[in-house]
Amino acid sequence: MDNFLTVIAIIIGLNAAICLYRAVVGPTTQDRLLGVNIVGTKTLVVVVLVTFILAENFFLDVAFVYALLLFVVTVAVARYLEAEGWKEAA
Amino acid sequence: MSAARDIVAGALCCIGTFFFLVGTTGLLRMPDVFTRLHPSTKCDTLGACSVIVGMAVYSGWSWELCKLVVIACFLLLSSATCGHAIGRSALRRNIPYWRRQGKETGDGNGA
Amino acid sequence: METALNLTFIVLLVATALMAVWARDLLAAVIIFSVYSLIMALMWQRLQAPDLALTEAAVGAGVTTVLFVVTVFKTRRREEEE
Amino acid sequence: MKRVLSLFFIAALGVLLLYVVASMPPMGDPQTPTATHVIPRYLERAEEETHTENVITGVILNYRGYDTMGEVTVIFCALAAVLAVLGRERRGRIRGFVDRSPVPSSTIVRTMVRFMVPFIILFSVYTILHGEISPGGGFQGGAIIGGSMIIFTTVFGLYESSRRIPQKVRAPLEGSAVIVFFLVGALGLVGGGNFLTYAWPHAARGLQPALVTWLTVLVEVGIGLGGAMVLISILFAMIREEEEIALTA
Numbered sequence: 001m002d003n004f005l006t007v008i009a010i011i012i013g014l015n016a017a018i019c020l021y022r023a024v025v026g027p028t029t030q031d032r033l034l035g036v037n038i039v040g041t042k043t044l045v046v047v048v049l050v051t052f053i054l055a056e057n058f059f060l061d062v063a064f065v066y067a068l069l070l071f072v073v074t075v076a077v078a079r080y081l082e083a084e085g086w087k088e089a090a
Numbered sequence: 091m092s093a094a095r096d097i098v099a100g101a102l103c104c105i106g107t108f109f110f111l112v113g114t115t116g117l118l119r120m121p122d123v124f125t126r127l128h129p130s131t132k133c134d135t136l137g138a139c140s141v142i143v144g145m146a147v148y149s150g151w152s153w154e155l156c157k158l159v160v161i162a163c164f165l166l167l168s169s170a171t172c173g174h175a176i177g178r179s180a181l182r183r184n185i186p187y188w189r190r191q192g193k194e195t196g197d198g199n200g201a
Numbered sequence: 202m203e204t205a206l207n208l209t210f211i212v213l214l215v216a217t218a219l220m221a222v223w224a225r226d227l228l229a230a231v232i233i234f235s236v237y238s239l240i241m242a243l244m245w246q247r248l249q250a251p252d253l254a255l256t257e258a259a260v261g262a263g264v265t266t267v268l269f270v271v272t273v274f275k276t277r278r279r280e281e282e283e
Numbered sequence: 284m285k286r287v288l289s290l291f292f293i294a295a296l297g298v299l300l301l302y303v304v305a306s307m308p309p310m311g312d313p314q315t316p317t318a319t320h321v322i323p324r325y326l327e328r329a330e331e332e333t334h335t336e337n338v339i340t341g342v343i344l345n346y347r348g349y350d351t352m353g354e355v356t357v358i359f360c361a362l363a364a365v366l367a368v369l370g371r372e373r374r375g376r377i378r379g380f381v382d383r384s385p386v387p388s389s390t391i392v393r394t395m396v397r398f399m400v401p402f403i404i405l406f407s408v409y410t411i412l413h414g415e416i417s418p419g420g421g422f423q424g425g426a427i428i429g430g431s432m433i434i435f436t437t438v439f440g441l442y443e444s445s446r447r448i449p450q451k452v453r454a455p456l457e458g459s460a461v462i463v464f465f466l467v468g469a470l471g472l473v474g475g476g477n478f479l480t481y482a483w484p485h486a487a488r489g490l491q492p493a494l495v496t497w498l499t500v501l502v503e504v505g506i507g508l509g510g511a512m513v514l515i516s517i518l519f520a521m522i523r524e525e526e527e528i529a530l531t532a
Contacts, residue, residue: 001096001099001100001148003202004100004103005103006202006203006205006206007202008103008104008107008141009206010205010206010209011107011110012107012110012141013206013209013210013213014209015107015110015111015114016213017209017212017213017216018114018118019114019117019118020213020216020217020220020236021118022117022118022126023232023233023236024220024224024229024233028123028180028183028185029226029228029229029232030123030176030179030180030183030185031123031126032229032232032233033176033232034117034123034126034127034130034131034176035117035236036232036233036235036236037131037169037172037173037176038113038114038117038130038134039236039239040236040239040262041134041135041138041165041169042110042134042138043239043240043242043243044138044165045106045110045137045138045141045142046210046243047242047243047246048141048142048145048158048161049141049145050243050246050247051246052145052148052149054249056249056251057149057152057153057154058251058417058418059246059251059254059418060154060157060158060161061251061255061410061417061418061419062242062246062251062254062255062258062418063161064157064160064161064406065255065258065259065406065410065423065427066239066242066258066262067161067164067165067168068164068403068406068427068430069258069259069262069263069427069430070168070172070239070262071164071168071171071172071399071434072263072267072403072430072431072433072434073235073262073263073266073267074172074175074176075171075172075175075392075396075434075437075438076267076270076433076434076437076438077232077266077267077270078172078175078176078178078179079175079179079381079388079392079437079438080270080271080274080380080381080437081179081183082175082178082179082182082183082384082386082388083380083381083384083386084183084274164402167395167398167399168395168399171391171392171395174389174391174392175389175392178389178392182386251418252339252340252418252419252420252423254418255410255418255419255423256422256423256426259423259426259427259430260426263426263427263429263430263433264426264429264430264433264514264518267433267437267518268517268518268521271380271518271521271522272521274380275380275521
């Protein structure tokens with residue numbers, strides 16, 4: 001079972017590497033933010049998988065903080081991008 | 091009993107990985123922000139939740155089950171909110187919509 | 202198998218660090234740097250250092266990113282060309 | 284020429300560092316001095332000496348207490364530097380960048396944030412108080428409180444946020460990490476031990492474990508509150524527009 005979980009984690013990690021393309025290249029900043037959110041969700045899942053691969057169950061707190069902070073960063077930066085150009089307009 | 095639990099957990103992990111792949115494909119291939127939001131947030135939420143539920147099945151009855159279910163619920167709420175916030179910020183910054191190249195209808199509700 | 206997992210994420214880590222340095226758009230650099238912090242937290246957890254992983258996830262990915270974004274909005278968006 | 288020279292220096296430094304790394308013992312080698320001297324001592328004696336189940340917390344707050352006190356002072360100095368450059372806001376409620384934007388924040392995000400922030404703060408309290416048993420501790424919990432205030436400020440605006448945590452609550456609590464640390468350290472002196480020993484050698488024997496545990500928790504709470512307030516103050520100072528004081532202040 002451990003090997004199976006490791007293989008799943010590697011596949012998800014490669015997925016995250018592909019999604020990083022959108023975060024790096026993405027034409028608009030919103031694309032990059034979306035890419036960060038997606039990569040973050042994938043790494044969150046890998047954190048959960050690594051917890052069970054290492055069989056150290058109290059590591060789940062890290063996954064919790066991860067989810068909370070991903071939400072915080074995405075919403076805060078999206079709000080700032082929303083308010084972006086108003087100074088020049090006024 | 092333990093073998094059945096492993097099989098269910100493995101199946102859920104495979105489903106989650108499949109949806110992750112679908113979401114990645116959508117994120118790479120779609121033409122603009124609004125269409126990219128559509129596959130990536132939904133598929134990612136479903137994929138992450140099914141992998142986490144699979145891990146909850148794998149862990150059995152314990153405190154980890156409780157924590158994993160809470161994480162999955164939080165992800166279900168927060169991922170949708172994040173998608174909404176990104177889409178709204180893109181809408182407010184007047185990022186142009188994608189139009190099909192071949193037939194320019196011009197008024198925006200064609201194609 | 203374990204080595205492959207480590208290798209995948211170390212390659213990702215180095216790639217994000219290089220991209221954050223090379224980006225000309227400072228806002229993009231900040232956003233890529235938050236990905237770097239997320240992957241670094243995963244690596245700390247992989248090395249069985251959960252306290253450090255918590256700190257990296259909370260401070261590196263959460264607080265610093267928002268403070269950097271605020272700073273970029275207060276100053277200039279583009280890096281100056283030589 | 285300058286470019287070539289700098290490239291040469293960087294390459295030389297890289298070769299040197301790689302050489303040093305190659306001569307280091309492999310990671311996790313049981314024969315290295317760290318693994319033969321320090322770690323066994325910590326793993327064997329930490330439980331009975333520091334009375335904390337999480338050995339890392341025991342090492343950080345008890346064995347390496349001086350280092351942690353220095354770090355806490357560094358964080359406080361960072362706040363002092365930021366406030367020296369940007370200045371603290373005057374009395375009254377203030378407005379920030381996103382407050383005055385013509386685009387109001389979305390209803391969905393407002394509802395979700397109002398629903399989420401209590402849970403985030405609850406989890407950070409868990410992280411602070413449970414830090415001696417599971418991973419986490421004062422500074423991590425403080426950073427999570429800072430994150431919750433960041434999201435609240437960006438969505439509801441600095442005006443609302445500074446009403447929830449006014450300056451007269453924030454300012455005294457900013458130094459609480461340093462103050463609590465010094466007080467607990469001095470308490471060790473009063474009890475007849477050394478500075479920061481967390482111990483009263485003359486106290487009754489049965490009292491000692493509970494005393495050490497509670498003092499550790501007290502220091503954790505102090506660091507958590509102080510770190511959170513420092514982060515919130517830095518955030519408020521940075522996103523504040525120049526002294527735009529609202530009329531209803």
